[in-house]
Amino acid sequence: MAKHLARIHGTEEDKVNCPFYFKIGACRHSDRCSRLHHRPAFSPTILIKHVYRHPVRVAELEQAATASNAQDSSSNNNNNNNNSSNSNSNSNTSNPSKMDKMKAFEDFLCFYEDMFLELSKFGRIDELHVCDNLGDHMIGHVYCKFFNEEDASDAMQVMNGRFYEGRKMEVEFSPVTDFREARCRDFDEEACSRGGFCNFLHAKPVPTPLIRSLEADSEMDRRREEDERRDRERDERRARKRERRDRRERKRSRKQSSSSRRSSSSKSDRSVSRSRSRSPEGGGASDDDYSDKSD
Numbered sequence: 113m114a115k116h117l118a119r120i121h122g123t124e125e126d127k128v129n130c131p132f133y134f135k136i137g138a139c140r141h142s143d144r145c146s147r148l149h150h151r152p153a154f155s156p157t158i159l160i161k162h163v164y165r166h167p168v169r170v171a172e173l174e175q176a177a178t179a180s181n182a183q184d185s186s187s188n189n190n191n192n193n194n195n196s197s198n199s200n201s202n203s204n205t206s207n208p209s210k211m212d213k214m215k216a217f218e219d220f221l222c223f224y225e226d227m228f229l230e231l232s233k234f235g236r237i238d239e240l241h242v243c244d245n246l247g248d249h250m251i252g253h254v255y256c257k258f259f260n261e262e263d264a265s266d267a268m269q270v271m272n273g274r275f276y277e278g279r280k281m282e283v284e285f286s287p288v289t290d291f292r293e294a295r296c297r298d299f300d301e302e303a304c305s306r307g308g309f310c311n312f313l314h315a316k317p318v319p320t321p322l323i324r325s326l327e328a329d330s331e332m333d334r335r336r337e338e339d340e341r342r343d344r345e346r347d348e349r350r351a352r353k354r355e356r357r358d359r360r361e362r363k364r365s366r367k368q369s370s371s372s373r374r375s376s377s378s379k380s381d382r383s384v385s386r387s388r389s390r391s392p393e394g395g396g397a398s399d400d401d402y403s404d405k406s407d
């Protein structure tokens with residue numbers, strides 16, 4: 113029985129655990145799902161929700177804003193020209209020009225670079241993926257898998273609630289650790305018939321040379337930080353050593369001055385005792401008086 117449950121865990125056969133949440137870390141039913149979304153307490157992967165502003169969504173919002181503006185102006189001015197302007201903006205967004213596409217791609221690469229460098233401050237990144245999906249439960253999601261689970265935990269604690277381009281980031285641990293299970297194979301072969309509303313991960317393609325150069329940059333940053341940390345520690349160690357030496361020196365010099373005073377006082381002791389031996393009747397100060405003074 114246990115073996116059977118383990119085999120079907122997170123698959124379509126599993127009637128308890130949601131296979132989509134288990135594999136992709138996102139399910140279109142969200143909290144209303146009839147199956148369990150088991151959020152991990154720890155994971156090497158974090159999910160930053162909806163942080164990438166997908167150009168299709170941005171265009172939709174702009175279009176909606178233009179439409180409502182046009183509607184406002186038409187209701188105010190009662191003119192008939194808004195129909196043509198509406199159809200114009202429609203054609204603009206549904207058939208984005210080559211220039212728009214190129215700009216969107218450039219923007220995406222800048223975003224990817226930003227995310228990579230920011231997240232790699234917490235540790236070495238194994239994989240970083242940005243969702244190209246359009247479904248509300250996946251749009252703009254960013255997955256980051258670290259080599260080290262503790263780095264993921266640090267990243268989640270620091271990034272969650274922080275702002276990116278004016279929007280608060282919502283970060284959580286993701287159950288996804290094997291992206292081969294999460295990714296849509298059809299999309300990777302440029303043949304997904306479900307398009308943006310597919311429920312498997314459509315990871316936006318990133319040129320490999322860019323990833324390699326980001327890895328090299330962040331590795332260099334980490335090494336520089338490590339060197340700086342080591343230098344700082346060495347300086348602190350040296351300062352402590354110097355302080356200890358100074359303290360010893362001060363102690364020694366105090367001892368020396370006191371012992372020299374003592375030796376001079378013992379000389380006077382001797383002279384006193386000599387004078388006393390010479391004139392035994394003239395004793396006033398005892399030896400104890402001098403030794404007290406030298407202390």
Ligand SMILES: [Zn+2]
Binds near residue numbers: 131133142
């Ligand atoms: Zn679900």
Ligand SMILES: [Zn+2]
Binds near residue numbers: 298299304305314
């Ligand atoms: Zn797909």
